[in-house]
Amino acid sequence: MPDAERVVFRTLRSMLRRRGGEATAVTVDSDLYGELALDSLEVAELSAVLEDDLGRDPYTEGITPRTVGEVIEFYDR
Amino acid sequence: MVLSAQGSTSYAAALELSMRLAAGLRRSSLGRIGCLVTDQATLISLLAAASATGCETCTYPPGLPEAGVDELAAALHHTVVVTDRNVELTVARPLPVADLSTPGGSGAGSWSGAGSWSGSGDDAAAAPLLVLTTGTTGRPKAARHDWSRLVAAARRHATQPGERWLLGYNLNQFGGLQVMLHALVSGASLVVPRSNQPRDALDAMLRHGVTHASATPTFWRFIVALLDGGAVEGLQLRQITLGGEAAPGRLLDDLRRLFPDVRISHVYASTEFGSSVSVGDGRQGLPLGALEPSANGEVQLRIVDGQLEARSSVGMFGYYGDPDIGTGEWRPTGDLVEVQGDRIHFVGRATDTINVGGVKVHPLPIEEAVSAVDGVQLARVYGRPNAIAGQIVAVDVVAAPAYDPDALEDAIRWACRSFPPAAQPRRVRFVDAVGLREHKIARGEIASGEIGRP
Numbered sequence: 001m002p003d004a005e006r007v008v009f010r011t012l013r014s015m016l017r018r019r020g021g022e023a024t025a026v027t028v029d030s031d032l033y034g035e036l037a038l039d040s041l042e043v044a045e046l047s048a049v050l051e052d053d054l055g056r057d058p059y060t061e062g063i064t065p066r067t068v069g070e071v072i073e074f075y076d077r
Numbered sequence: 078m079v080l081s082a083q084g085s086t087s088y089a090a091a092l093e094l095s096m097r098l099a100a101g102l103r104r105s106s107l108g109r110i111g112c113l114v115t116d117q118a119t120l121i122s123l124l125a126a127a128s129a130t131g132c133e134t135c136t137y138p139p140g141l142p143e144a145g146v147d148e149l150a151a152a153l154h155h156t157v158v159v160t161d162r163n164v165e166l167t168v169a170r171p172l173p174v175a176d177l178s179t180p181g182g183s184g185a186g187s188w189s190g191a192g193s194w195s196g197s198g199d200d201a202a203a204a205p206l207l208v209l210t211t212g213t214t215g216r217p218k219a220a221r222h223d224w225s226r227l228v229a230a231a232r233r234h235a236t237q238p239g240e241r242w243l244l245g246y247n248l249n250q251f252g253g254l255q256v257m258l259h260a261l262v263s264g265a266s267l268v269v270p271r272s273n274q275p276r277d278a279l280d281a282m283l284r285h286g287v288t289h290a291s292a293t294p295t296f297w298r299f300i301v302a303l304l305d306g307g308a309v310e311g312l313q314l315r316q317i318t319l320g321g322e323a324a325p326g327r328l329l330d331d332l333r334r335l336f337p338d339v340r341i342s343h344v345y346a347s348t349e350f351g352s353s354v355s356v357g358d359g360r361q362g363l364p365l366g367a368l369e370p371s372a373n374g375e376v377q378l379r380i381v382d383g384q385l386e387a388r389s390s391v392g393m394f395g396y397y398g399d400p401d402i403g404t405g406e407w408r409p410t411g412d413l414v415e416v417q418g419d420r421i422h423f424v425g426r427a428t429d430t431i432n433v434g435g436v437k438v439h440p441l442p443i444e445e446a447v448s449a450v451d452g453v454q455l456a457r458v459y460g461r462p463n464a465i466a467g468q469i470v471a472v473d474v475v476a477a478p479a480y481d482p483d484a485l486e487d488a489i490r491w492a493c494r495s496f497p498p499a500a501q502p503r504r505v506r507f508v509d510a511v512g513l514r515e516h517k518i519a520r521g522e523i524a525s526g527e528i529g530r531p
């Protein structure tokens with residue numbers, strides 16, 4: 001799924017941008033709940049955007065990825 | 078009397094048709110009918126005829142597809158649907174209006190109720206009718222009413238002949254019946270637009286010199302969009318009424334700006350309890366005084382657990398299939414409110430509450446904040462199912478032409494930044510239309526046709 005990586009990065013970057021404050025770099029190794037510090041509503045939002053844009057998402061399927069890379073890997077399966 | 082794209086119908090002609098239809102109803106011994114009539118002048122005569130003969134009517138939405146007509150007829154146990162459409166039904170027998178109005182050999186006697194709607198003061202015939210609720214979610218229900226009570230209520234607010242009223246609702250809606258009765262008891266003219274699309278309504282208002290127009294806030298929002306930057310000089314409006322949904326403050330401001338000399342009021346009314354409060358001070362919400370026992374003679378209001386309750390002497394007797402509700406019984410309205418200062422503000426419908434991770438979120442304040450953003454023509458807030466939170470707040474937005482979706486989404490989220498986190502929209506979709514039902518925003522459905530996003 002070639003789109004997945006692009007969608008995941010775009011979604012996270014716009015969420016962090018809207019949060020304001022200091023810009024946080026997003027890489028495949030970024031920890032979603034550690035360095036990116038997503039709260040539960042932000043995770044809910046990520047799940048909804050991924051489901052809408054990519055047709056499925058890990059959270060809805062009961063998987064809780066830890067890093068950005070793990071989210072992208074979900075779409076390689 | 079009735080001015081439409083099809084021509085004009087005088088009171089005399091309507092009465093004459095009514096008498097023929099009443100004779101037809103008597104001849105056919107019809108006690109209950111569904112009315113599927115697209116020509117509004119004909120429908121008015123049919124309703125008058127039925128009210129005079131004691132035949133119970135239920136007006137169906139005029140454009141309802143055949144399957145929907147069958148479904149309604151089955152739910153309401155109608156065996157005959159009087160219609161001017163060419164329909165094939167399986168549940169009920171379609172009876173052409175033309176057949177009913179064709180004089181037969183017998184039964185075409187005098188119509189006892191003739192002229193009783195002209196406002197002369199004699200009692201209107203007592204006859205039952207069913208009025209479909211539009212509801213913003215779910216399947217419509219039918220409220221049991223009586224013409225005599227509705228006519229009596231309309232008489233108390235009768236105005237002057239010579240007025241031209243826009244029929245901005247369909248006659249299957251309670252608001253449409255109220256406008257119709259109001260015009261009839263006042264001897265006013267009813268202006269029927271070609272369709273209930275705002276553009277056609279505006280056209281009819283200009284063409285026929287409409288003086289009084291009553292419609293939903295959603296309808297008026299479209300009218301404001303159509304008129305903004307355009308000419309309002311051709312309009313002869315003296316009274317604008319908003320009803321059926323909460324009227325947002327910004328819309329009231331826009332209407333005041335466009336129509337500085339027109340009386341603008343919003344009414345709190347429903348198919349179930351009738352009309353209660355009419356608010357003319359240009360501010361959204363209801364004055365706190367509306368809760369005083371003497372405030373609105375026919376309908377009393379109180380707040381219980383954040384919800385408005387009503388007790389009405391002009392309301393329905395009950396839903397079709399349900400027992401009568403007791404006289405003087407308080408009934409929940411489904412409208413959730415908050416009191417701020419001297420004002421009662423609507424925050425949403427009890428059935429529309431969004432549950433975000435256990436936090437109850439009311440969609441209306443969010444919808445108002447989003448609607449107030451420059452570039453947003455229409456917004457619909459709803460709960461989107463979500464694996465993490467159960468539901469999240471989502472908003473469908475119709476953007477004005479030439480707005481950049483990314484910039485507009487930023488502006489929308491910025492406008493909602495002061496809401497608690499659970500109430501902030503987590504999903505913004507740009508759509509070419511939001512679901513509307515009878516010119517009210519339908520919250521139960523997801524609009525399709527997403528645009529502006531890959």
